[in-house]
Amino acid sequence: MAPALCxxxxxxxxxxxxxxxxxxxxxxxxxxxxEDEVHHTVTSSQLFFPGENVAxxxxxxxxxTVLASVLKTLNERHGYGLELVLLSIDEGIKGYRDDxxxxxxxxxxxxxxxxxxxxxxxxxxxxxDQVVETIGKKGNCTYCGVFRRQALDRGxxxxxxxxxxxxxxxxxxxxTVLMNLLRGDLAxxxxxxxxxxxxxxxxxxxxxxLKYSYEKEIVLYAHHKxxxxxxxxxxxxxxxxxGSARGLIKQLERVRPTAILDIVRSGExxxxxxxxxxxxxxxxxxxxxTTVAPAEDDIGGCGSQNGRTPGNEMATMDKQLRENEAHExxxxxxxxxxxxxxxxxxxxxxxxxxxxxxxxxxxTRQVRGNCKxxxxxxxxxxxxxxxxLEGLNKNRAQIQI
Amino acid sequence: xxxxxEVATIPITxxxxxxxxxxxxxxxxxxxxxxxxxxxxxxxxxxxxISHLCEKLMKDPRAELFVLDSHIRPGILVLINDADxxxxxxxxxxxxxxxxxxxxxxxHGG
Ligand SMILES: [Zn+2]
Ligand SMILES: [Zn+2]
Numbered sequence: 001m002a003p004a005l006c007x008x009x010x011x012x013x014x015x016x017x018x019x020x021x022x023x024x025x026x027x028x029x030x031x032x033x034x035e036d037e038v039h040h041t042v043t044s045s046q047l048f049f050p051g052e053n054v055a056x057x058x059x060x061x062x063x064x065t066v067l068a069s070v071l072k073t074l075n076e077r078h079g080y081g082l083e084l085v086l087l088s089i090d091e092g093i094k095g096y097r098d099d100x101x102x103x104x105x106x107x108x109x110x111x112x113x114x115x116x117x118x119x120x121x122x123x124x125x126x127x128x129d130q131v132v133e134t135i136g137k138k139g140n141c142t143y144c145g146v147f148r149r150q151a152l153d154r155g156x157x158x159x160x161x162x163x164x165x166x167x168x169x170x171x172x173x174x175x176t177v178l179m180n181l182l183r184g185d186l187a188x189x190x191x192x193x194x195x196x197x198x199x200x201x202x203x204x205x206x207x208x209x210l211k212y213s214y215e216k217e218i219v220l221y222a223h224h225k226x227x228x229x230x231x232x233x234x235x236x237x238x239x240x241x242x243g244s245a246r247g248l249i250k251q252l253e254r255v256r257p258t259a260i261l262d263i264v265r266s267g268e269x270x271x272x273x274x275x276x277x278x279x280x281x282x283x284x285x286x287x288x289x290t291t292v293a294p295a296e297d298d299i300g301g302c303g304s305q306n307g308r309t310p311g312n313e314m315a316t317m318d319k320q321l322r323e324n325e326a327h328e329x330x331x332x333x334x335x336x337x338x339x340x341x342x343x344x345x346x347x348x349x350x351x352x353x354x355x356x357x358x359x360x361x362x363x364t365r366q367v368r369g370n371c372k373x374x375x376x377x378x379x380x381x382x383x384x385x386x387x388x389l390e391g392l393n394k395n396r397a398q399i400q401i
Numbered sequence: 402x403x404x405x406x407e408v409a410t411i412p413i414t415x416x417x418x419x420x421x422x423x424x425x426x427x428x429x430x431x432x433x434x435x436x437x438x439x440x441x442x443x444x445x446x447x448x449x450x451i452s453h454l455c456e457k458l459m460k461d462p463r464a465e466l467f468v469l470d471s472h473i474r475p476g477i478l479v480l481i482n483d484a485d486x487x488x489x490x491x492x493x494x495x496x497x498x499x500x501x502x503x504x505x506x507x508x509h510g511g
Pocket of ligand 2: 371372373374375376382383384385386387
């Protein structure tokens with residue numbers, strides 16, 4: 001087969017076939033186009049203002065490493081005037097973060113950015129290892145995910161930074177759209193498509209500049225720019241729920257690569273149909289720029305996306321959707337049961353909170369306020385993290401007796 | 402190569418990254434002597450390489466993290482001499498001496 005030439009420069013050999021439009025590009029043109037598209041997202045959504053302090057949620061993984069590299073490049077090339085900082089969370093899982101934190105430390109040198117590492121112990125008084133010692137391995141991804149959701153915000157607050165960017169990509173958004181569609185939770189679907197989360201009551205704004213970037217291209221960008229990143233799975237996540245919806249996304253992509261962005265765009269369109277919710281989109285599609293969704297249900301539970309499920313992905317996904325709903329219910333039950341100082345084994349209480357379908361039925365919307373304990377945005381008096389902490393602390397007290 | 406029959410092989414390098422190293426001795430780069438033809442006498446292609454790697458190189462039992470239904474798992478990118486395999490004929494690409502084949506997973510945490 002004669003090597004194809006790049007459709008852009010028409011001189012170099014094409015090495016990349018773009019999933020979104022099948023364009024064949026050489027290495028240099030691909031890197032330029034990838035960066036230009038992120039720049040386009042940044043400007044059309046008005047993500048930043050000159051002089052803004054921005055923390056990059058950095059895990060050492062491919063997405064956040066590419067985000068740091070691209071933002072540094074664009075900040076210099078287009079004069080955004082941003083002060084960029086790498087912000088890493090240490091969950092306190094012995095051995096798990098050692099290598100990834102080493103990667104982030106090297107990134108800090110490579111990109112000449114300050115690095116701040118914040119531990120769960122500093123933020124919550126518990127490391128994940130201690131959580132697992134207390135509750136066992138089952139269900140701990142819930143804790144890890146709930147704690148992580150606030151960790152970046154709390155860490156940013158410690159640094160006096162009001163904007164955190166994360167490496168969520170188009171595949172992540174498509175996956176969340178699909179899961180919320182399957183759950184019939186349009187309210188959450190709408191929120192998950194937004195490029196910016198956090199409203200006037202939240203002290204920290206969150207955004208995802210790689211929202212329209214394919215995971216495939218992120219990996220190729222990292223490869224061709226020889227970026228230094230680290231890949232691992234959370235060792236506590238054999239039950240991680242997101243894996244198989246991910247599998248479906250990847251299978252769809254294999255058959256029809258445009259499917260991923262099509263799902264993202266469908267999600268945005270559906271978001272506009274949900275009363276009171278709206279989603280940002282690229283200005284060139286004729287919509288107004290940046291609207292903001294509350295951050296409470298931001299995507300990204302446990303960081304691992306282990307596509308581990310073989311065989312029939314649909315059936316597995318259905319099973320896991322149901323398990324996850326039970327799991328969410330269990331988690332809140334556990335905290336409740338513990339706080340009533342019963343033993344934590346009763347699981348059959350009714351849950352008024354966020355049971356998938358009911359959240360968006362009949363147009364009733366959750367009233368959002370702030371957690372009475374920590375001040376984090378929450379639809380309940382006490383936020384999920386504080387509820388889980390209460391259960392944990394009670395448990396520790398009991399163990400000590 | 403061992404004693405009895407002289408088998409013609411193609412020398413190539415195979416790289417694993419993005420977490421796939423874990424399935425192959427935690428080692429990124431492997432030198433592989435690939436039989437020049439498969440059991441049916443067809444010249445070695447990527448499909449044959451993949452089954453060869455599963456049978457001969459992978460010690461980890463979790464083969465489903467690499468192949469599904471005897472094809473490469475969706476979400477794993479294949480680069481042939483740095484080019485997306487979609488530009489090279491995918492599974493039908495005929496392996497050449499000194500080719501570098503890279504398998505990189507997109508499936509691990511970001
Ligand atoms: Zn070119
Ligand atoms: Zn709270």
